[in-house]
Amino acid sequence: MIIIKVPATTANIGPGYDSQGMALKLYNVFKFTEEKSSIEENNLIYKSFKYFYTRNNISVPEVKIEVNGDVPLSRGLGSSATCIVAGLMAANEMSKLKLDKKEILKYATEIEGHPDNVAPAIYGGHITSIVNEDVFFSRREVSDNYKFYLLIPDFELQTKVAREVVKTEVKLSDAVSNIARATLVSDALSSGDFKLLKGAAKDLLHEPYRKKLISDYPIFEKICKLNSAVMFISGAGPSLLVIAEKENSKIEQALKNSGEKKAVWKALKLEVSNEGATIL
Amino acid sequence: MIIIKVPATTANIGPGYDSQGMALKLYNVFKFTEEKSSIEENNLIYKSFKYFYTRNNISVPEVKIEVNGDVPLSRGLGSSATCIVAGLMAANEMSKLKLDKKEILKYATEIEGHPDNVAPAIYGGHITSIVNEDVFFSRREVSDNYKFYLLIPDFELQTKVAREVVKTEVKLSDAVSNIARATLVSDALSSGDFKLLKGAAKDLLHEPYRKKLISDYPIFEKICKLNSAVMFISGAGPSLLVIAEKENSKIEQALKNSGEKKAVWKALKLEVSNEGATIL
Incomplete structure (x- = not known):
């Protein structure tokens, strides 16, 4: 069983339109169990989980997914990003491939289309990012002032x-x-x-x-x-x-x-x- | 006699268009002497020198200005900025007003129209700046890598x-x-x-x-x-x-x-x- 906590993220931060994001201590918690379950094919968590396996040419295992959390949907708080990151990180654990975070970010960006939310959801802190073949980003911690x-x-x-x-x-x-x-x-x-x-x-x-x-x-x-x-x-x-x-x-x-x-x-x-x- | 060394600056740095600049170890050196001389009214160094006095309601003293330096004109290396900064800083010294650098930057921006070159010429390092009533900027030193x-x-x-x-x-x-x-x-x-x-x-x-x-x-x-x-x-x-x-x-x-x-x-x-x- 794998339990993953993924933070909400606030993207743009005004002038940093489509390029900056920051992770906040507001979380969704995802539980992945390797057992048979009825899961919708278009569930974003499952799609991301499956994406990881398909991307690495491994067959997808049975999985049961449970979600608990405080990140509300469609409010501009990166709830989709939490689902994508959780699905990929769970697959990374369950498959024992243990790819590094940079690869998870790459996959997450492929799914989401941009790294603004998924990058801070994965790494925390404040991140500026751009896709230029690879994903390039700079991470900075935020002052406690x-x-x-x-x-x-x-x-x-x-x-x-x-x-x-x-x-x-x-x-x-x-x-x-x-x-x-x-x-x-x-x-x-x-x-x-x-x-x-x-x-x-x-x-x-x-x-x-x-x-x-x-x-x-x-x-x-x-x-x-x-x-x-x-x-x-x-x-x-x-x-x-x-x-x-x-x-x-x-x-x-x-x-x-x-x-x-x-x-x-x-x-x-x-x-x-x-x-x-x-x-x- | 006041001698001031002002660095060349390289603005934009690609994507930082009209907002970033960096000072380089290539200098113009200016000598200001408090004596009668024949100086053109539209000489940028003198105009900036005079601007400082006028802005502070003080009468402009006689001054002789000599320039020596390595910053070529009209090559995108901030040669005008060196003249403006030198004129203002010399006036700041000669007048004994000793305003702080933030004020010099403000005046220099008023003369030049933007702070991209004058800010790094005054402070050194790499500077991102914007004019929003006041001049706001962030200065960072550049890695020696x-x-x-x-x-x-x-x-x-x-x-x-x-x-x-x-x-x-x-x-x-x-x-x-x-x-x-x-x-x-x-x-x-x-x-x-x-x-x-x-x-x-x-x-x-x-x-x-x-x-x-x-x-x-x-x-x-x-x-x-x-x-x-x-x-x-x-x-x-x-x-x-x-x-x-x-x-x-x-x-x-x-x-x-x-x-x-x-x-x-x-x-x-x-x-x-x-x-x-x-x-x-």
């Missing part, structure tokens, strides 16, 4: 819909703004320089369009502005990621006091997971 | 011309590629991971257009490819920046053997200047 909140609504947003609103042609000046800010956000997250994070925290390529799909966005934007916090849309949304300095004593209450929205939005205080996916 | 060559041709390229060939609307996918790669190049420069640098070293926003203005570009591109080096257009060109691993024993000779081009191109081996502008 910050605290993080996830605002998770009770409604879903399909990534497909959130992708469609983004423009496929952009202004060069907007691209340049994101290029500079993405690096600065990455540097600020690892150095703990909140002033830099705040100065760099502005995306011009996806958030201006996606925020229109999240009707309460302006409420939380205002709360963050008034309480020295920065806010990003987590992945394709609709969850929101709020980052404040550790010593900020106002933001938590302000988020929790968001009036009539309390029934719709849950505010979770979370830490960054520097470990990534773990076999228990 | 690398060696750098500047290929400097005997012809000039006006920044204005090099700016005009760049498209003002770009594909989102190209922007995303640069966003990821800019951060990875910055991380690879500081970590010394040459494999990552190589994987990330590709610009899609300016080099595809500007390289057409540099007729020998393909020759050096091929030399770099065959000898495990990466190449970027320095600033707006026409100089080229070549980066290889310190232990690379082939690249230097390969660059110097570039046949009939030897009369046109000079290959300079340089180190990164981590000190930036210095008052001697």
